[in-house]
Amino acid sequence: MRVDELAKGWLLALxxxxxxxxxxxxxxxxxxxxxxxxxxxxxxxVCDEGDLRRIEPEGVLxxxxxxxxxxxxxxxxxxxxxxxxxxxxVVWSALRAELSLGDPDLLADTAERLSLVAEQVRGAVLxxxxxxxxxxxxxxxxxxxxxxxxxxxxxxxxxxxxxxxxSPLSLLLVELEDADRLVAVxxxxxxxxxxxxxxRAVRILVRRRDVFACxxxxxxxxxxxxxxxxxxxxxxxxxxxxxxxxxxxxxxxLTVSVGVAVLAEDGDNxxxxxxxxxxxxxxxxxxxIGIVTGxxxxxxxxxxxPGPSLAS
Numbered sequence: 001m002r003v004d005e006l007a008k009g010w011l012l013a014l015x016x017x018x019x020x021x022x023x024x025x026x027x028x029x030x031x032x033x034x035x036x037x038x039x040x041x042x043x044x045x046v047c048d049e050g051d052l053r054r055i056e057p058e059g060v061l062x063x064x065x066x067x068x069x070x071x072x073x074x075x076x077x078x079x080x081x082x083x084x085x086x087x088x089x090v091v092w093s094a095l096r097a098e099l100s101l102g103d104p105d106l107l108a109d110t111a112e113r114l115s116l117v118a119e120q121v122r123g124a125v126l127x128x129x130x131x132x133x134x135x136x137x138x139x140x141x142x143x144x145x146x147x148x149x150x151x152x153x154x155x156x157x158x159x160x161x162x163x164x165x166x167s168p169l170s171l172l173l174v175e176l177e178d179a180d181r182l183v184a185v186x187x188x189x190x191x192x193x194x195x196x197x198x199x200r201a202v203r204i205l206v207r208r209r210d211v212f213a214c215x216x217x218x219x220x221x222x223x224x225x226x227x228x229x230x231x232x233x234x235x236x237x238x239x240x241x242x243x244x245x246x247x248x249x250x251x252x253x254l255t256v257s258v259g260v261a262v263l264a265e266d267g268d269n270x271x272x273x274x275x276x277x278x279x280x281x282x283x284x285x286x287x288x289i290g291i292v293t294g295x296x297x298x299x300x301x302x303x304x305x306p307g308p309s310l311a312s
Contacts, residue, residue: 003043007035009090014072017086025073025200038065042091045117046110055120057127063208066124075196080125088118151213155223155270158211162225162263169263170232172222173277174202174239177255177285179218192217198254201243205235221277229262233293236260240290257285 011031015023041061044051054061068087069080092114099107155171162169176198183191195217202220206212211223224232236258244253259281261267266276284292 003036003040006039006043006090006094007031009094010035010039010087013086013090014083017082018073025075027071027073030067031071034064034067034071038068038071038087039091041065042087042114042117042121043095045120046091046095046113052117052120055117055124057123062124062127065121066127067208068121069125074125077126081122084118084122084125087121088114149213149215151211151215151221151223152270152274154211154213155273158223158225159263159268159270159273167226168228168231170224170227170229171261171263171273171277172224172232172236172239173259173274173281174220174222174236174256175258175281175285176218177257194254198243198256201246201254202239202256205238205242229260229265232260232262233291236291237293240284256290257281258291259284260291 014026041055045055053059055065069083072083074080074083095110158169199214203212206222213221240258243256259277261273261276267273280292
């Protein structure tokens with residue numbers, strides 16, 4: 001069974017099933033690249049217990065199959081579940097063709113096994129630590145008992161891990177400028193679409209292993225493991241430059257301000273890092289620039305030139 005053909009079939013099925021205005025959200029390029037690996041993982045899990053464990057929680061391939069919803073452009077939990085079901089249907093069609101002359105009991109067992117694998121993939125998708133604005137997908141399923149956002153609990157976990165393995169860790173805060181004005185003058189659907197474009201423009205610049213969480217429609221946090229100040233500021237500069245270049249509102253570029261905090265240098269706990277990221281983001285906003293670089297917002301290299309604000 002050729003997994004590249006399965007991936008192409010999955011992509012075509014996603015395009016056929018998606019409403020016209022959602023087709024553009026499908027990450028076709030990434031799906032062509034990573035889709036065959038996901039299909040291979042699914043088929044192998046159907047055939048072998050050891051391969052099934054590889055896609056289960058903490059399995060080595062769980063991060064890969066967890067991207068199923070993301071590659072399909074799923075913006076809601078329901079859409080992510082549909083993406084998994086579409087993948088299951090494509091794989092089942094191929095398996096059924098191969099087993100059509102085989103034992104009916106084997107066919108039934110294979111169907112049951114594939115359903116089990118699909119449930120594992122669906123669970124991995126829902127555990128993926130990504131949040132999208134609006135009614136979007138929240139793939140972190142941590143239970144929140146203290147009223148805090150789930151990503152803060154994740155930040156604490158990453159701080160513990162970074163301390164244990166002596167690796168750097170950075171936290172970035174990205175906020176869309178003039179969001180209040182946008183909400184005041186735009187119909188709700190148009191404003192929501194603009195916020196979604198902002199989140200998408202930021203998210204595509206984030207590495208797969210980073211945690212991207214939208215606190216609100218206009219504020220996003222990025223937890224970046226194995227990233228020192230230079231790396232965090234480089235990412236922040238790319239975001240501050242790319243968002244205005246790629247996205248606009250009423251003909252003017254969307255502009256953002258970015259705050260950065262680095263573990264140890266700016267604090268050794270979640271509260272300290274969050275506070276520093278807030279302060280450095282505010283400094284960037286007050287200065288009219290995208291990001292202030294240098295330790296604790298002082299010194300460092302020249303920031304990018306400020307772009308125009310949203311049109312009035």
